[in-house]
Amino acid sequence: MGRVWLAVFWVLCLSGAVVAGPEYWRHEWPRTDFSRTTVDSWVEIVSGGPAKDGIPALSAPGFLPVARESRIGGREPVIALELAGAQARAYPLRYLTWHEIVNDVVADLPVAVTFCPLCNSAVVFDRRVGERVLEFGVSGKLRNSDMIMYDRQTESWWQQAVGLGIVGEMTGVDLAMLPAWVESWEAFRARNPDGLVMDEPAWTRPYGRNPYVGYDSASRPFLYGGDVPPHGIAPLARVVRVGDRAWPLTRLAAAGEIAEDGLHLTWRSGAASALDSAAIGQGREVGDIRVFDQDGRDVVHDVMFAFAFHAFWPDGRWMLGD
Incomplete structure (x- = not known):
């Protein structure tokens, strides 16, 4: 349905x-x-x-x-x-x-x-x-x-x-x-028991439901006419973007940790995809991803679909590890 x-x-x-x-x-x-x-x-x-x-x-x-x-x-x-x-x-x-x-x-x-x-x-x-x-x-x-x-x-x-x-x-x-x-709500609250969480907005919306059911398993992005990513990477596969570099999430998830190009990337299980099942909390596993520099400081990054990285960084570097 x-x-x-x-x-x-x-x-x-x-x-x-x-x-x-x-x-x-x-x-x-x-x-x-x-x-x-x-x-x-x-x-x-x-x-x-x-x-x-x-x-x-x-x-x-x-x-x-x-x-x-x-x-x-x-x-x-x-x-x-x-x-x-x-x-x-x-x-x-x-x-x-x-x-x-x-x-x-x-x-x-x-x-x-x-x-x-x-x-x-x-x-x-x-x-x-x-x-x-x-x-x-x-x-x-x-x-x-x-x-x-x-x-x-x-x-x-x-x-x-x-x-x-x-x-x-x-x-x-x-x-x-x-x-x-x-990251997962569980990971955030475990690390920040005295932190804050945004309250539910005063709008009539089915919060917690995903209006894009099955989207991240689709073969083609919505309203996208650009080129597909190289290296046989699926358009809606996730990548970890740092600047003009992209690490395939499959590679990071398989390794758990990657130390490369001056960065330390980590993956831990526990977070659901927001774009899979009708109930966001029941989405398939995508994991918690963190990116640090050599001094352990958080680095600006984005976990985005591969097609979008290729569209906006056509000359970007694909960190395939081979």
Whole structure:
């Protein structure tokens, strides 16, 4: 039944997927400066179905002490953010699957916690650009099956997987990425018994359910027309991206630990895929992944689908270990 539901979802989205350009978009985006862009061709950008803010980003979320949270299963994935001078915070994917962006402030630092289900990219950004603090929303547009965010101050468009302004006043601006990682709720609460977890938003959504049932077992990404990855790697296989390098998750999971290229990568069982079964907590095993430098400090990384790495880093290095 889940795969049937997914097929219906894709058909509905495809019916609203319009390949267009600035002339078509200006009625919805009158403040966006379409004369400034890094996009080679407007056909790269398509509608994913929902309109602007059709997927509602969150701002100023509520939090609970870890000890008071009883709704989240131990294997459910959360985005962990542990900043100096602040209580550790967990942002459950059961919420981010439905909202995709959370605008928050942690230890006086404005952050955007983001998750794009279609390319499995979970990245946390510093929301400051010079003296400005931006607030982000979901545009409803996709490029290479990755969410295009927008900022409410200039209505510029940003590529979520890379944190780059691609259309508008902020074109060419890079958002700083912060060390964060996806891990199981059990791993987070065991390490941070005095930490905080994002509370359930006040929206009517089936939180804990996955609207993309079976997606990470599909043969082809949704609304993606680019090249498949090299080396026989499946498009929806997960890779651990650090900069312009990608380690296949299968390699890391088989080894448990990899010390290579100045990094220490680790894998431990215990975390479910958020894009497999109807109930997120029952998803197939993908494991907890951490990445450290040679001094044991957390390193900015992303566990994303291989097709997205290849699309945004076409000249990237595939760390195959042979």
